[in-house]
Amino acid sequence: MSGVDELERVLEALLFLSPDPVAVPELAEAAEVEVGEVEAALAALEERCAPGARGLVVRRVAGGVTLATDPVAEPAARRLLARPRTTPLTPAQAETLAIVAYLQPVSRPEITRIRGVSAESASTTLLERGLVEEAGRSQFGAVLLRTTPLFLRLFGLESLESLPDVGAWDPSPEDEAQLRDRLLRAGEARAGLGADSAMPAPDG
Amino acid sequence: MSGVDELERVLEALLFLSPDPVAVPELAEAAEVEVGEVEAALAALEERCAPGARGLVVRRVAGGVTLATDPVAEPAARRLLARPRTTPLTPAQAETLAIVAYLQPVSRPEITRIRGVSAESASTTLLERGLVEEAGRSQFGAVLLRTTPLFLRLFGLESLESLPDVGAWDPSPEDEAQLRDRLLRAGEARAGLGADSAMPAPDG
């Protein structure tokens, strides 16, 4: 590490990357310099980030150093980031959510069989966004998923009974067990299609 | 909002807080100023973050603006965060990613056809790494793939349009003509040989 200037740049980058405050000795170790040099570089950085000079300020909190935003940006940040946002569902998420909504509780492997392709990332996103939640385990030990109250509210549904009839998209409305069977059959046919075999199976 | 200085500070703070690149109109809306003012303030910020000036740089990627670290901090960041930045792509993954990037949305069987070899494990890895995602289904029910904003960010691309024309890697017309000639001559030689002629020793 040569010169305070470069060290100051490195420290700024490290503080930028760390979600939590970093202790000075940790910074010194990462930058492979002495604690005293870090302190000197931090002082220079603090001066350049003095209130009013930039959008970021250096804060000493919880036994460490961290970068934070200047309060001047607070209203704009609220407008940009804090407004309630409902990101549109991707096709994969909508398919996964529909399966959970109509067949719940349902396991991930079952969702995969119905879709003919892995639902891993879609169901993880739905879990993170609070639209589905875990509901115990199946007899084979797979985690079961069901929809949440937030799901009902986002879709403006009073209860699961108010889910729209699939009949509009399927000329022969049937009871749930049959629905599941038919979904699985269609899913397996699709999985055969999506497979990378150069030559489809003769009964494909 | 008074003066470019304060706007520049606000923008820096917004970019610091935002987990993804932010489009300029969104920044303008959050800061309650015109797009032109945002562009001017961003230009000033970019200048102050010119390579070598600070630990952070302003990047235009994935259709928006974002802050990133200057590579000068990479060794220290590696030590502090104890994780490598990105695993390099295997040749199979790079080829699969290239096909998705240029032909999206594209199905796995189509990728397989172009590569002449299964794309199953490569595309699964790309999905897991978040570089590609599902984009609905083809008319035959095969899942279609497209690249993600993360792909644009990791590859430093402002948009898919910043990818060079794929024709750039076509063989020269001379090479192509030679190859064609060669294959045609091989075909003629074969057609011209009678069934009775001796077969060359199979040394292949």
Next chain:
Amino acid sequence: MSLAQLELDLEVFSGPFDLLLTLVLREEVDLLEVELADVVVAYLDHLEARGELDLEAVTEFLVLIAALLELKSRLMLPREDEELVDLEPQEAAEELLQRMLEAQRYRGAACHLHERLAAEEGVRYRSAPLPPELRRGDAPEVPAGAYHPARLSRSLGGLLRLPPRLDLRHLAVPRVSVAERLSHLRALLRRGGASFDEAVRGADRVTVAVTLFALLELHKQGEATWEQEGPFGDIAIMPVAAAPPPRAVAS
């Protein structure tokens, strides 16, 4: 192991495999003179020396060596069975050419992506949760009815549709069965035997192969035996314990 590292030392060529490919495609090395078997052996030696199996690299090698074999077989084989080749030589060459060009295009694009990613080395983006006061998506702030329920039934309805059956008419479906060839051979045996050439006269390659299976089956069952005077000679088939029929003239 990257294929670029595979060093070859052949009679007509010595250098890296990648270079050999390029030279073959530019016709600076005559593929007919390249012993592809030696290339395979060199590759196997490399694999063994390395002691580990990189499936991606092995697959890549298989694809390339298969392409070379295809090209070489086109160069050296007199003529294939008409029934198995439904493309005219020119069409076949054109199709092969287009496929090679397309694959080459995306290999080039892949290299470009590699370089781009390498150029981004050291650029890192922040990933940190928003400060608590800015966290979005808190339940009370989420508007009710943001999504339309019809999206769900439509998605499920889409999943219920069975994909259309694939059209496989372009694939040659073998229509010949072992049972059918068995009865054909048995009919010939009842007449005292036959030569294999007679048994498969005018038949396509698949039928010839299935007839051979049927013949093996008859031998196993103890119904037939055979004689072949020399390599590539005709095969005389006869019922067990019966005298061989006069040897048919080899075609």
